[in-house]
Amino acid sequence: MTEYFHSVTLEEEKCRGCTNCIKHCPTEAIRVRNGKATIIKERCIDCGECIRVCPYHAKKAVTDPISVMDEYEFKIALPAPSLYGQFGQEFSRERILRGLLELGFDWVFEVARAAEIVSDATRHILKSDNVKKPVISSACPAVVRLIQVKFPNLINNILKIESPMEVAARIAKQTVAKEKNIPAEKIGVFFISPCAAKVTSVKAPYEKKESSVNGVFAMKDIHIKLLEKMKNIPRNGECELVSAGACGVGWAGSGGECRALESYKSMAVHGIHNVTDIFEEIVEEKLKNVDFVEALSCTEGCLGGPLTVVNPFVAKTNLKWQVSMAKTMDFSEENTADYYQELLWTKDMEYKPIMKLDDNMMKAMIKMQKLEEINDGLPGLDCGACGSPSCRALAEDIVRGLAYETDCIFKLREKVSNLADQMKAFEHIYKPKQTD
Numbered sequence: 371m372t373e374y375f376h377s378v379t380l381e382e383e384k385c386r387g388c389t390n391c392i393k394h395c396p397t398e399a400i401r402v403r404n405g406k407a408t409i410i411k412e413r414c415i416d417c418g419e420c421i422r423v424c425p426y427h428a429k430k431a432v433t434d435p436i437s438v439m440d441e442y443e444f445k446i447a448l449p450a451p452s453l454y455g456q457f458g459q460e461f462s463r464e465r466i467l468r469g470l471l472e473l474g475f476d477w478v479f480e481v482a483r484a485a486e487i488v489s490d491a492t493r494h495i496l497k498s499d500n501v502k503k504p505v506i507s508s509a510c511p512a513v514v515r516l517i518q519v520k521f522p523n524l525i526n527n528i529l530k531i532e533s534p535m536e537v538a539a540r541i542a543k544q545t546v547a548k549e550k551n552i553p554a555e556k557i558g559v560f561f562i563s564p565c566a567a568k569v570t571s572v573k574a575p576y577e578k579k580e581s582s583v584n585g586v587f588a589m590k591d592i593h594i595k596l597l598e599k600m601k602n603i604p605r606n607g608e609c610e611l612v613s614a615g616a617c618g619v620g621w622a623g624s625g626g627e628c629r630a631l632e633s634y635k636s637m638a639v640h641g642i643h644n645v646t647d648i649f650e651e652i653v654e655e656k657l658k659n660v661d662f663v664e665a666l667s668c669t670e671g672c673l674g675g676p677l678t679v680v681n682p683f684v685a686k687t688n689l690k691w692q693v694s695m696a697k698t699m700d701f702s703e704e705n706t707a708d709y710y711q712e713l714l715w716t717k718d719m720e721y722k723p724i725m726k727l728d729d730n731m732m733k734a735m736i737k738m739q740k741l742e743e744i745n746d747g748l749p750g751l752d753c754g755a756c757g758s759p760s761c762r763a764l765a766e767d768i769v770r771g772l773a774y775e776t777d778c779i780f781k782l783r784e785k786v787s788n789l790a791d792q793m794k795a796f797e798h799i800y801k802p803k804q805t806d
Contacts, residue, residue: 375570375573376411376570377416377431377433377566377567377573378409378417378418378429378432378566379429379430379431380407380408380409380428380429382406382407384427384428385407385426385428386405386428387402387405387406387407387757388426389402389755390424391407391419392754392757394419394420394422394423395419395759396417396419396516396520396642396643397413397414397724398758398759398760399411399412400759401758401767401772401773402757403772403773407428412519412722412724413724415512415515415516415518415519416431416512416515416567416569417515417667417668418431418512418565418567418667418668418675418676419676421566422676431565431676432566432569433563433586433588433591433677434560434569434586434587436591438585439475443552444476444546444550444557444558445474445475445476445558446475446477446479446546446559447470447473447475447478447560447562448538448559448583449466449467449478449480449562450481450562450563450672451481451485451614451619451620451621451626451689452623452671452672452675452689453562453564453592454619454622454688454689455622455623455673455680455685455686456589456685456688457688458688459688459691461600463612463696464609465600465603465604465605465609466600468600468603468609468611469603470596471611472599472602473596473599477542477546479541479542479613480538480613480618481534481535482534482614482618482619482621483614483618484534484537484538484618485534485614485617485618485627485630486614486617486630486701486704487537487706488531488532488533488537488713489617489618489621489627489630489631489702489704490705490706490710491531491706491710492507492531492662493631494706494710495529495531495710503662504527504657504660504661504662504663505529505661505662505663506528506652506662506663506665507627507662507664507665508528508529508531509621509664510567510666511533511570511571512565512667513645513665513666514576514719516642516646516649517649518576518721518722519721519723519724520646520649520724521649521653522721524649524652524653525719527652528719530714530715531715532577532578532713532714532715535561535568535571535572535583536577536578536582539559539561539582540582542559543557558584559582560583560584560585560587561583561585561586562589562592563587563588563675563677564589564672564673564675564676564677564678565668565672565675565677566676572586576719577715578717579716589675589677589678589679590677590678612699613701614696614701615696615697615699615701615702616693616696617629617630618630618696619692619696620689621672622689623671623672623686624638624639624640624666624670624671624673625638626664628662628664630702631662633661635659635660635662636660636661637663637664638663638665638666639664639665639666640665640666640667640669640671641666641667641669642668645667648663668682670682670683670686673685673689725766727741727766737769740769741765741766741768741769742765744764744765744768744775745761745762747781748761748764748778748781749761749778749780755778755779756779764777764778
């Protein structure tokens with residue numbers, strides 16, 4: 371199987387083997403063996419669910435250090451729209467953007483503006499008769515990876531448009547190179563991210579050969595520094611950096627992309643397990659009268675990303691205020707009719723099967739039969755005590771030679787009980803007779 375870069379990693383010394391993570395992973399990518407968790411790279415989609423649920427903080431996202439900015443002559447910040455939800459009403463969008471300049475960036479380009487461009491391009495695509503519906507948004511890289519490893523039948527449903535992050539990076543770099551007459555290689559573009567999956571999509575893009583983004587900073591690493599800088603910035607005042615309207619800012623929360631499309635045949639789903647349920651309905655052709663699905667891995671969308679700071683429901687309230695303020699300066703009108711094809715993917719996506727037991731078809735069929743036999747003999751409780759997320763996953767691990775049937779505590783107890791019965795029978799047979 372082809373491997374790719376993973377931003378979600380494990381700090382083994384912090385792991386206590388509690389099995390919390392294995393029960394929440396949507397692709398069963400985690401096992402606990404010998405008291406420690408391990409991540410199966412072929413299965414991981416970098417959604418960050420394990421980061422969210424680990425009580426010992428043994429899972430973390432690998433992002434770029436702030437110092438990477440020093441490698442470039444001109445530095446551009448790309449704030450995700452969800453950044454605006456991390457601050458209360460005393461911090462306007464203008465103040466946040468000016469605060470980023472105080473952090474050392476030379477310019478700021480709103481990803482929310484690129485989101486409006488993507489929304490307009492999506493409208494053009496949805497009007498075409500050549501698209502497979504329902505069209506599934508490609509804005510969330512964890513969702514795209516989920517389709518890649520678990521729902522191959524839906525690959526053709528994916529919206530083949532670059533994410534707002536990539537569109538923003540390209541526009542920002544081209545603009546500065548032209549206006550400032552600076553070579554592109556000396557311009558650093560840095561995305562301020564709410565999630566780990568965005569890091570993966572930059573380091574190993576699935577839609578093109580190389581990302582336009584030069585680095586990804588975790589929102590939680592920027593938050594305190596930005597807060598301190600903003601305290602010294604006046605509350606009022608215009609900012610020429612503001613370029614997005616309400617539609618683009620609203621992309622930060624679940625349903626934002628659907629609202630930007632203004633289509634009654636669209637639906638929004640958030641939370642990776644809810645997304646999985648909806649995808650199963652699409653595969654089974656149960657989802658009717660829906661042309662577009664906005665699917666986001668995190669609860670409340672990017673506002674609930676594992677690299678954010680504020681509770682997603684508090685962030686949602688903050689964002690509502692930011693959206694209401696953006697309505698007074700709505701820049702969301704965009705017409706991409708003449709150039710939207712420039713935003714399309716330039717690379718095809720491959721299916722990465724996670725249930726492939728063997729390269730040889732006959733051997734794979736034999737192993738699958740063995741897997742089913744083992745699974746039928748397991749209790750079916752999916753308790754996770756064995757270190758695998760489900761009984762079927764344990765059966766697969768056994769067939770792969772990565773686990774034993776006695777890893778199941780019920781099977782172990784059954785074996786111990788049978789052994790005890792055998793010992794008793796042995797004692798009864800060979801117990802020496804007492805003589806008078």
